[in-house]
Structures are given as structure tokens and as C-alpha cells.
Amino acid sequence: MADPRIIIVGAGPAGTRAAEVLVAAGLRPTVVDEGSRSGGQIYRRPPPNFTRSHDALYGTEAAKARAVHAAFDALGDRITYRPETLAWAIKDDRLHALKGSRSEALAYDALLLAPGATDRVMPLPGWTRPGCYSLGAAQIALKAQGCAIGERVVFLGTGPLLYLVAYQYMRAGHAPAAVLDTSSYGQQLSGLALMAARPGQLLKGVRLLRALRRGGVPVLRNVEPLEVLGDAHGVDGVRFRDADGSERRLACTAVGMGYHLRAESQLADLAGCEFRFDPAVQQWLPQTDAMGRSSRANVYLAGDGARLLGADAAETAGRLAACAMLADLGHRQDARTVARLQRAMKRHARFAEGVARAFPWPHALAAELPDATLVCRCEAITAGELRASVTALGAPEVNRAKAFSRVGMGRCQGRFCGLASQEIVAAACKGRVEAAGRLRGQAPVKPLPIALLGEDGRG
Amino acid sequence: MAEPRRRADVVIVGGGIVGCSTAFFLRQRGLSVVVLERWLVGQQASGTNFGNVRRQGRYLPQLPLANRSREIWGRIRELTGSDVEFMPVGHVRFLWSEEQIDVVEAYRREAATYGLELHILGRNAIREKFPFVGPEAIAGSWSPHDGHANPRLVSPAFARAARRDGAEIVENCDVLAVEKVGEDFLVSTAQGDYRAPVVMIAAGAWAAGLSAAFGQPVPLKAGGPQMGVTEPLPYFVHPVVGVATATAEEVIYLRQIPRGNVIFGGVRRGPASLGAERAKYDPDGVFAQFRQVLRLAPSLSHARLIRTWSGVEGYMDDNIPVMGASGKVAGLYYAFGFSGHGFQTGPGVGDVMAELIATGRTTTPIDDFHIRRFGEGGDAGSPG
The missing domain is CATH 3.50.50.60 (FAD/NAD(P)-binding domain)
Known part of the structure; x- marks a missing residue:
């Protein structure tokens, strides 16, 4: 050719x-x-x-x-x-x-x-308050804008990026208030043997953890996030259950959240x-x-x-x-x-x-989200409304649940709420997430201006 | 789980708005009914259309049917127990050219004899009533009692109501063949056979193969509506908006939902295939659509499109549906080929078809839609 x-x-x-x-x-x-x-x-x-x-x-x-x-x-x-x-x-x-x-x-x-x-994000009561960012956004703020997302930041979620961003913040002079990881120590150990396929990367991870510890950043594992606290103007803390099952609160002014990619x-x-x-x-x-x-x-x-x-x-x-x-x-x-x-x-x-084994997607958390939690922030649809599309209206899979509830029909087209909403639908259908199907993609991938010009410069 | 009902008074092939509403109204008349749907109910033309509950501009002999349907739309929540977002906010067609004034005026006069109230509004009146409209509009034809609804919700709402009332709605059930065996029809599916003395074909774009199998071929083609929706904006377009024009490239329609999103479609249809579950939006068409959208509502130039979609619609050569008894095979009924404008009439078609099947006659004239217009006139006597 x-x-x-x-x-x-x-x-x-x-x-x-x-x-x-x-x-x-x-x-x-x-x-x-x-x-x-x-x-x-x-x-x-x-x-x-x-x-x-x-x-x-x-x-x-x-x-x-x-x-x-x-x-x-x-x-x-x-x-x-x-x-x-x-x-x-x-x-x-x-x-x-x-x-x-x-x-x-x-x-x-x-x-x-x-x-x-x-970022793969998981909704949480309060996650739409100003001051909540994805891990990626927290990192972009640092890399591209040279600023932190807040004075006192909690990083919440799981995955290597959770630790990397916390470390980068510490290095930039913004030591995080805490790293709250939903994965347990045992899960992280269980991934070690496979991760040894790349000893250099694994070592970097271990060093990163050690640096966080030396820097005095508390790292808590096996936590269950319960709520981002605050009001319409901002974040003032997080509520979570620790590994012992005790409910705890931690003061902060910003939260960086993410569950791998x-x-x-x-x-x-x-x-x-x-x-x-x-x-x-x-x-x-x-x-x-x-x-x-x-x-x-x-x-x-x-x-x-x-x-x-x-x-x-x-x-x-x-x-x-x-x-x-x-x-x-x-x-x-x-x-x-x-x-x-x-x-x-x-x-x-x-x-x-x-x-993936060390930092699993905590899918059960999506299934257990309180009904009042906002799942689709573009269309302002709650977990309860999404569940009702299955239980009251009979949607057997995610695209029908979307058609009924409008979850995933907003500006992001499900790019952010899609994975969590699939878990919620699957749980409401009492089935596995793969059985609940896959959200179909539709153009445009991201919003397209109506005042659009063609190749010839004409609208 | 209970054994599925394998025998009923009526089997309906196709779970779109027509199939589901017919099932609902058949139950109201006490007949047992099974609906067989290849995918999920209301997934194709019934669920992907624009959502226009519009009478004005229709083929005049269809107005009695549209009026009957409009009456059902007004009660749809009480009938189905579901909110299908029906909003009788009115429908306006704008005119770009003087030549169209005589056309809409003549239509207004004729429509009045069918009881459809229309008002022709001049240049100033439309700007006062519809401040969003662009400078090119010279007049408007206003239908105050039309409106819009959410097509994604309507067919499933009829299906749930029909099921609540005892109908069997079978989804993900591919009909392989429909044959007449003695007095009964045998409907074979991948999930087993169904039998009934009456079968109604309501399979939309897929119906021609089934009618042809009974020796009644029809010119039916698949086409895909080209639909888009903007991000939410302040609620500023209250009526459903269209254009009265003889130029195909100028055909555009839009509506805004209270949530703020503006939904639009028109200009041209995309291709659709009977072999595929989905038709795709053609991104090349976006420029021509946006140009026409901006003629209607120039302030949308600040908005963004967030999603497009299409579906598989069945278009007759003459854009008139096939509706009524087969006329050739006793017990066989047709209701398909609504040619991109079957959403408003859907509930009325269901009511009329249920009446026809249950009583052998209809109080609403539907003769113009009979399949015999394509030849092969009926000889097998009485329907029902």
C-alpha cells in the first residue's frame, strides 16, 4: 500500500x-x-x-x-x-x-x-463537596499548576497511584493528613509474588511507603470510607471505619480519591x-x-x-x-x-x-452505598433512584437502567459514574457485574460545540 | 418460576409501543395475550425516537387516530401507573418562507374539521410567545394541545401495566416463524412455540418479512433517526418546535426537557440495517443539523452536544402505516410501518387494534392504512 x-x-x-x-x-x-x-x-x-x-x-x-x-x-x-x-x-x-x-x-x-x-472513582456520601478531587486531578494540580488541592489533604481509595500522589504531595511540601487505603495488608501481601515480576517497580513501591512513614504520614489499610464531611462550601473531614471496625473521623480540607484506573x-x-x-x-x-x-x-x-x-x-x-x-x-x-x-x-x-490483587476494586462498597448517595453527578441521580430502575421498573441490565434513570446520560456520558453504577445495578439485579452488561458508548466522546465549523470553516 | 403461557387469545410479535399498548388494551377487554419481543421492549424505533406527541402536520385522515391517542396520552399516568414525562406544552412549527403560509393556513382549515385546533401566528406574535426563535422565522403554526414525552419510558410503562394486568411479556425472544396451522397460529421462537387464534404483527422495521410469509409483501425500508441532545441549559424552550417546509434539508425538530437538555433530530435519516441490533448516528450529519438547530434557536450556539443516538425505524414507501386486519388470513392483524411518526399515535393504535381484535370493528377510521393498498386484496372474510 x-x-x-x-x-x-x-x-x-x-x-x-x-x-x-x-x-x-x-x-x-x-x-x-x-x-x-x-x-x-x-x-x-x-x-x-x-x-x-x-x-x-x-x-x-x-x-x-x-x-x-x-x-x-x-x-x-x-x-x-x-x-x-x-x-x-x-x-x-x-x-x-x-x-x-x-x-x-x-x-x-x-x-x-x-x-x-x-481515575476509577467510587461515589461516597459527600463526594461531590468542593474540595473532593480524583487522585489524577490532585496530581495534575501539582504537575501542571504547581499547587496542592488543599492545606490538609486526605488521600482515600486504593492502588499504587494513591501512594504515589501522597508521596508527591509530601515531596512538594504538602504532607498529607493521612492515606486511607480500602485494601488490607493481607491483600497487598497476596499480590507480592506476582508483582515480583518487576522487582524494580516493586522496590520503588516499598521505598515510597517507607518514605511516607518516615515523613510521618499515617497510612491506614482495610478502611471502609463512610462519608466526606463538610457543607456546600467545602470539606472539613472524612468519616470511615478502620480495620478494627471502629468508626473514626479525621479532619481535612481536601480529599483526593481514586481506585486505580x-x-x-x-x-x-x-x-x-x-x-x-x-x-x-x-x-x-x-x-x-x-x-x-x-x-x-x-x-x-x-x-x-x-x-x-x-x-x-x-x-x-x-x-x-x-x-x-x-x-x-x-x-x-x-x-x-x-x-x-x-x-x-x-x-x-x-x-x-x-x-489488581493487592489493590482490588472494592465493588461491595458500591452495592452498599446508602440510597441518598449521588451516583451520577452530571444528572444528579442517587443510588436509590438507580436501584429503583431495577427493582421498581424492571431494568435487567445497565443500558436499560441508564434509559430509565438517566445515570450516565450527562456530560461525562458515564465515564466517571459508569463503573460504580454497573456495580449498583448488578447488586440490585442480584447478579454478577459482568451479567449486568456494559454501558454502550455513543458519540461524542466529550461534549461538542453546537457552533461547530466544518473543514471548509462553515458552520 | 412458573411455566410461561404457551397459548393465548392473542400473540403479538414485537414489543414496541404498538405491541405493548395493544397488549395493555387487550387486557382491559379481557383477552389473554402474549407479547414476544426480540430484545427489550421499546428498544428500537419506540425508544429512540424524538418523543413528539404531535398531531399538527400529520396526514389528515390520520387525525382521528391521533386525536384518540391524544386522549389516552392525557390519561397515560393513570392508565399505566407510570410517569412517562408527558408534557402537553404545545407544538409550534415555524415558517421560513412566505410560500408556506398558504400551506399551513390550508392545513389549519382542514385540521379544524377533525377537531384539531391550530393558530397561525405572525412575525410579532411568534417573537412575543417564543422569544428564543431565530430572526428568519416569519410566522408559526401553533398547536396548543400537543406536547412531548420520554420515549425511553413509554413502551416499558405499557409493558409493565400489561404484565400487571395479566399479559405475558417475553423479552429476548426471537420469533423464527409464524404459520397458520388449522384454526390456530403457530409462532415458533428460540424459546419454544406459542399458539393463538389471533396474531398481530407489530414488528416495526422487521415486519415485512412476516407479512410476506403470508403472501402480503409490502415496501418497507429501515431507516435510522439522527438524534442528539445537549448539556442541560436554563429551561427556555417550552413547546415542541418544528419547521413547516417543503425542503428536506430544513426539516429539524427540537424540544427541551425541564431538566434543561435540548433534544433534537431531523435533516436526514441515517442508514439502518435489519441485521443489527443498533443503528449508528452518522457524525457527518452533525453540521447540517447544527445549522438548522441554530436557525430555530440561535442562543444554542453556546451549548454543547453531549450524546447522539439512532435506532431502527420502519418506513413505508408512502409514509403511511399498515394497520388493520390482514384481509387475507383470518385472525392475522398488522400494525407497523409508522414511518418515523408512530410515537404519538402509538397508544391510540394499541387501543384501536385491541378494539378491532376484540369486536371486529373500530370506532376510529383506519381504512386508509389497510395492507390491501399494496394489492393482494383480502378474500378470507371477516376479521376477529
Whole structure:
């Protein structure tokens, strides 16, 4: 095929490494990215006039961040780079891309989706008070804006990011009031053997914990979050049950919450890719083969938007998916390179399985949320209303529950409430979460201005 | 779990608004009924349409049916026990050109003979009454008693009410064949057979295959409405809004729900396939739709679209539904092909079909919709 039209969505670690492989093969991919600079979420770059160093911004991950940024910058004009561009729809081998108020359809022969992940959040009474942030937002505030989310911050949830963000806050001079982890010590130990697949990463985690302890940051495990306290103007504490089952309160002015990650999979859905339920992470994910080929012939997937394996794996997956694309386009591939990348992916997968075991999504908490808890903040729908769509109205699965209750029909289109709402529906149906189905994605991926201009500049 | 009812007075193929409301009204008349739905009730055209409870602009001979339906809409909460968000806020069609004034004036006169009250409002009157309307509008045709409802809720509400009253509603049940065996129909499904002396085909876009199997082919095509909804905005568009135009590209309709979201559709239909459970919104159509939306309500230029959708609707060549007895096979009834405007009439169609099946006649004229207009006139005598 002469000059195949290749589009990569995402300029994080996966998209960067994929572009690098394709450029090395003499191709010229178009990279569509929402960010104003490359790096994705994990290696988010501050605005150009910010002066904090890579070491200050990325801590233990500084070398990797530097390498990924340098790799992207080195591509220069050998790619067509479209920053600040939202991929909002896919249909008939065309990607609809929005920049500012202008949208155009980009035809492709091959498409690599590397859109990354968002925080996985769990509703909680009081979680909509001003002063509650996701872990990712707390981290962005620090990385991109150089500020903390509050004076006295509690980090609540589970997963490696919980500890990493707490550590980064401590390093930036904002030692958190506490880290409250829903996972137990036993669960974390049970993940150790698998996480040993990447001893370096594991060691980093252990060091991070030790640094938090030395810094005097209390770390409580096996907690059950009960409420974010405060009023309409802000947060003044959290209420939770500790490992002994005693109810406790802790004063704070901000809460950073998150339960590991949620794959940004709507583009894969719009492209028509098939999904499967991954029991390890309790999420529906687009199917891929070992190379990153989706169920659609010309759609490839890499990074946390396809499998939640973390940033290092995203780099590997990006390279592999580019190799698969090249092979499918008739380019010869070095079998040894591919085999090496695949071995690396296996290690990443093993490590990620350990992480999932050590920091499980506490799905039972969603099922037990009090009826009055707001689940869908866009549409202001409570857990009780969502449950009633099952119990009183007879919705047998999540899309029907959405149709009845409007949970997931607001601005976020279920990107934030979707996973918790699936748990609530499944519990109300007295079934497993995978039996309650998967929320269907609909364009636009994010809101689209009505005053939209076309390629010709006409509205 | 109790054994499903395998035999009933009536089996209805298709659990859209027509199938579910017919089942409800058949129970009111004491007949036993089973509804067989391939997916979930009201999932296709009935659940994905715009939600227009509109009479004005309809094919005139359909107005008696639409009036009967409007009367049911007014009682729908008491009948079904559910709030389907029916809001009789009125329906206005704006005019962009002088030529349309004669057209809507003539329609107003004719509609009045069917008891539909319409008012033609001039340039100043529409601005006073509908301050949101764009500068191009020169007049409006106002139907004060029309309105809108939430299509996602209506068919399931009829299904629940019918079930409450003793109907059997079977979801996720694919009908494989419908045959006449002796006096009875045998309806084969993947979950077993059902028998009844009466069958009603209410399978929307999928109905043509079933009527053809009884030697009554019809020109029915699948099409997908192109629907979108904005983020919530202050509640400023109270009526349902449309356009009176002879130009297809100018056809647009929108409504706002009290929650604040503006729902719109129109301009052109997308493709839909009978082989797929879902039809997809065509993102290329978004520019043309937005242009027409902004002609109606320019202040929406500050709003954002948050979701699009489509569904599978069945369109007849002549845009007129097929409704009534088969006329060829005794005990066989049809109600399908509502061509993108069957939501308002849905409850009325259910009431009329139940009346026809139970009594053999209807007090509302439906002759214009008979399948015999496509040839193959009936010879198998009396319905019911």
C-alpha cells in the first residue's frame, strides 16, 4: 500500500512509542492528542514557562518521562502532530477530530487507539463537596499548576497511584493528613509474588511507603470510607471505619480519591471493537491479541485504554501495536524484537495482576452505598433512584437502567459514574457485574460545540 | 418460576409501543395475550425516537387516530401507573418562507374539521410567545394541545401495566416463524412455540418479512433517526418546535426537557440495517443539523452536544402505516410501518387494534392504512 494513512490517538507513552516505530519504518503517522503537549497523563508536561525540573515533577519516574518526551520531540516534522484535538467519533474508517470549534473527518487505513485511562472513582456520601478531587486531578494540580488541592489533604481509595500522589504531595511540601487505603495488608501481601515480576517497580513501591512513614504520614489499610464531611462550601473531614471496625473521623480540607484506573475505551467502542470482561480488574475492556490487534481489521489498541498495565507496559504495547500494523501493511518485522517485546508484556501483565490483587476494586462498597448517595453527578441521580430502575421498573441490565434513570446520560456520558453504577445495578439485579452488561458508548466522546465549523470553516 | 403461557387469545410479535399498548388494551377487554419481543421492549424505533406527541402536520385522515391517542396520552399516568414525562406544552412549527403560509393556513382549515385546533401566528406574535426563535422565522403554526414525552419510558410503562394486568411479556425472544396451522397460529421462537387464534404483527422495521410469509409483501425500508441532545441549559424552550417546509434539508425538530437538555433530530435519516441490533448516528450529519438547530434557536450556539443516538425505524414507501386486519388470513392483524411518526399515535393504535381484535370493528377510521393498498386484496372474510 502506498503511503498508508495511519492515525494514532494519544501522545502518551503508548502513542509516542508507536509513532517512533512507524517513523523508523519510513511512515508518516498523524498523531491526534487532546493535550497541548505530548506526554499523556502520567508524563504530563507543564506549560512551557514552568520551571520545575523533571526530577521535581516526576520523582522516581523522571528518567522515563524525560525519555518519552525526548522521543516524541525527536519525531519533529516526520509526523503530522495535531495537539489540542479531540477524537470525538469514529465511523466508516474515519476519525472525527475537533480542534477548537472546527471538526474534520480524517480517513485512515489503520488506526491505533492509545487514549489512556482516567481515575476509577467510587461515589461516597459527600463526594461531590468542593474540595473532593480524583487522585489524577490532585496530581495534575501539582504537575501542571504547581499547587496542592488543599492545606490538609486526605488521600482515600486504593492502588499504587494513591501512594504515589501522597508521596508527591509530601515531596512538594504538602504532607498529607493521612492515606486511607480500602485494601488490607493481607491483600497487598497476596499480590507480592506476582508483582515480583518487576522487582524494580516493586522496590520503588516499598521505598515510597517507607518514605511516607518516615515523613510521618499515617497510612491506614482495610478502611471502609463512610462519608466526606463538610457543607456546600467545602470539606472539613472524612468519616470511615478502620480495620478494627471502629468508626473514626479525621479532619481535612481536601480529599483526593481514586481506585486505580479506568480504561478510556469509548473510541474502541465507537470503532466497533468487541469487548470482554476482565475479572482481574472488574472492567469491560476491548479485546486484543498479544500484539494489540483489536477485533476490527484495521484498528489497533495500546496502553491503559486497552489493558490497565501501567506506563511502562504502555510503551511496550505501543511499540508492539506499531509492529503489528507494520506487519499487516506488509513491512518485514524483526522476529526477535517482537518476541522480546512480547516477553516484556508478559512481565507487565503479571505485575499488573499482582497490583489488581493487592489493590482490588472494592465493588461491595458500591452495592452498599446508602440510597441518598449521588451516583451520577452530571444528572444528579442517587443510588436509590438507580436501584429503583431495577427493582421498581424492571431494568435487567445497565443500558436499560441508564434509559430509565438517566445515570450516565450527562456530560461525562458515564465515564466517571459508569463503573460504580454497573456495580449498583448488578447488586440490585442480584447478579454478577459482568451479567449486568456494559454501558454502550455513543458519540461524542466529550461534549461538542453546537457552533461547530466544518473543514471548509462553515458552520 | 412458573411455566410461561404457551397459548393465548392473542400473540403479538414485537414489543414496541404498538405491541405493548395493544397488549395493555387487550387486557382491559379481557383477552389473554402474549407479547414476544426480540430484545427489550421499546428498544428500537419506540425508544429512540424524538418523543413528539404531535398531531399538527400529520396526514389528515390520520387525525382521528391521533386525536384518540391524544386522549389516552392525557390519561397515560393513570392508565399505566407510570410517569412517562408527558408534557402537553404545545407544538409550534415555524415558517421560513412566505410560500408556506398558504400551506399551513390550508392545513389549519382542514385540521379544524377533525377537531384539531391550530393558530397561525405572525412575525410579532411568534417573537412575543417564543422569544428564543431565530430572526428568519416569519410566522408559526401553533398547536396548543400537543406536547412531548420520554420515549425511553413509554413502551416499558405499557409493558409493565400489561404484565400487571395479566399479559405475558417475553423479552429476548426471537420469533423464527409464524404459520397458520388449522384454526390456530403457530409462532415458533428460540424459546419454544406459542399458539393463538389471533396474531398481530407489530414488528416495526422487521415486519415485512412476516407479512410476506403470508403472501402480503409490502415496501418497507429501515431507516435510522439522527438524534442528539445537549448539556442541560436554563429551561427556555417550552413547546415542541418544528419547521413547516417543503425542503428536506430544513426539516429539524427540537424540544427541551425541564431538566434543561435540548433534544433534537431531523435533516436526514441515517442508514439502518435489519441485521443489527443498533443503528449508528452518522457524525457527518452533525453540521447540517447544527445549522438548522441554530436557525430555530440561535442562543444554542453556546451549548454543547453531549450524546447522539439512532435506532431502527420502519418506513413505508408512502409514509403511511399498515394497520388493520390482514384481509387475507383470518385472525392475522398488522400494525407497523409508522414511518418515523408512530410515537404519538402509538397508544391510540394499541387501543384501536385491541378494539378491532376484540369486536371486529373500530370506532376510529383506519381504512386508509389497510395492507390491501399494496394489492393482494383480502378474500378470507371477516376479521376477529
